Amino acid sequence: MTQDKARKKAIRARVAVTGESYTRARRKIAGFPGKTPQPRRVAVFGAGYVGLVAGACFAELGHRVVLCDIQPDRIRLLQAGEVPIFEPGLGDLLAGNKERLSFTLEAQEAVRDAEVVYVCVDTPPTASGDADLSHLWAVIDALKEVRSDHLAALVMKSTVPVGTGERVRAVLHDAGLAHVGYAANPEFTAEGRAVSTFLHPDRVVIGAADDRTARLVTALHEGVDGPVEVMDIPSAEMVKLASNALLATKITFINEIATVCEATGADVETVAKGIGMDPRLGPHFLKAGLGYGGSCFPKDSRALRAMASNNGHPFQLLSAVIEVNELQPRRAIQRLKNELGTLKGRRICLLGMTFKAGTDDMREAPSTVVASRLLAEGADVHCWDPLARPAEVEPWTSTTRHANPAEAMAGADAVIVVTEWPQLNDVDWAAARVTMRNPLIFDGRNLLDPKRMRDTGFTYMSVGRP
The missing domain is CATH 3.40.50.720 (NAD(P)-binding Rossmann-like Domain)
Structure with a gap:
């Protein structure tokens, strides 16, 4: 038995005997009763x-x-x-x-x-x-x-x-x-x-x-x-709104830098690493992609902007952050159109639907904007996600859900990586290329290795990488 398993067994035994919570038993066994x-x-x-x-x-x-x-x-x-x-x-x-x-x-x-x-x-x-x-x-x-x-x-x-x-x-x-x-x-x-x-x-x-x-x-x-x-109470209320607005700003900033990187040949991943090494800035929330989503960042940014406007202050910086984030997933659609010419009648596969990996939350997910725009362009949209539970509303009622990535990609004219699910690193991309009608990938989360994908025969695009 490994040391970790033995420790967990001891904790469970203490819980059974004392009725303590798991956390309390763990702390006491570790010697930190608190x-x-x-x-x-x-x-x-x-x-x-x-x-x-x-x-x-x-x-x-x-x-x-x-x-x-x-x-x-x-x-x-x-x-x-x-x-x-x-x-x-x-x-x-x-x-x-x-x-x-x-x-x-x-x-x-x-x-x-x-x-x-x-x-x-x-x-x-x-x-x-x-x-x-x-x-x-x-x-x-x-x-x-x-x-x-x-x-x-x-x-x-x-x-x-x-x-x-x-x-x-x-x-x-x-x-x-x-x-x-x-x-x-x-x-x-x-x-x-x-x-x-x-x-x-x-x-x-x-x-x-x-x-x-x-x-x-x-x-x-x-x-x-x-x-x-x-x-004090007002400061505590502001801490939450300000924290989320600042994190949303960092995400939007690196997405704007990614656009400039695409125009100049710089690599946003390398740039973000260099920025994040500065202790004044830190490496967190400097990941270029399709923009932020979820229940907090979009809602809290709008709420803070509204609250500022109600008090006579036009929060122009936050307005720009919100506008850029709303445009970010739409840029992926435009880049696909530039490659395919038209999306009408094209079969497009979305890999990932939730707003981020590790959750089943679909609130404010960029995938909703991406799927809606694809359908508006006349595309046939197919999706895969291991956890997503979208409501029975548009755009999801007009898409086809698949049980695994390989099934979703079969016959596709293009694939968009929407959510950074780690399972996508284990996909047999060589086999997927054979089943696709057109080997085009837009990696909206910079999850995959560009060289590997190109060596496999894909036309590979990502966010802010050459």
Whole structure:
């Protein structure tokens, strides 16, 4: 038995004997017991990527958690022991802490005995770009109805405009809930690594108006391996929006550099490596491709721009970032047209559909823009992705889904690598070339080796590489 397997066996044995969470047992066996948190009764509203991970991790830390969601199918799956989303490690946490976890559709049931309520609901953009806070206010209405004496704090993990906390506090005060503290505890979820980034974060940001609430929320995170930064509520709200806007800007910047590299013969991969060696800049989010997607960067960038405009400041830099990102996947279509002449009647294969590898999330995925544009040009679109679960809406209802990359590429006039799935490095590209009608690849994630692909006989294009 390897040392790692022996360690895991010892941890599981301790969990079985003591009833401790896996994380607590692991820390004690490793000789770093840390502080033992006082178990709290926590209600989490929203059982999506943020709320479900937060709830499972709080249970792992020893708290008793009730997760509430308005989607019956999601709650039924969770009550049956199934995981409605793909996130590495999440299933193990839910199974290992089932005695501390429960799930409900009823807001009042969730709140009734809760000491702390976490709000992890969606705040999607409205037509104006502002955040839609209707789900948030529905949670507040539930609190007003229950009026629990147990409730000590309401914690906002959803991404909200700066100033939301003050509005919520005023509503609670007017409803006779002035004793309920309020904190902003923004999420920095990295899908595909959400469990790890919750339990081992680079920072935990807590915005609170009073010391009692700040101490309570800090204590909830005892056992989390990361620094806690306490600040005022508006600053904590801004940290989330500003962080995502800056990361989106880095992605957009390197995509603009990639376009210049294509015109000059420079290699954006080499350029990015050289840039990233500067400790002031760092190597992260300097990967050229089809642009950013997902639930956070597009929404939060628009929300910050809208909030700035509402306060009389036209955020021109952020407007440019958003515009460039919206154009990025469309450039791939234009480059295919330059090679093929027309896309009408052409069979185009999309390898990857999710907004990034390691998740099943299709929200704001560049693949949606790519597929839509191809269909508008008259192309026959075929797709492969190992995890994607797109809604039964256009453009996906007009495309053909395949079980593996080889099947999807057969007969294709061109292939677009949309998502950086590592499985694509193991494809038999020589065999794929034989089955394709035209051996053309546009590598929208710079995943494949250009020399290897050209040596295999492909016409190979990528983003910002000669």
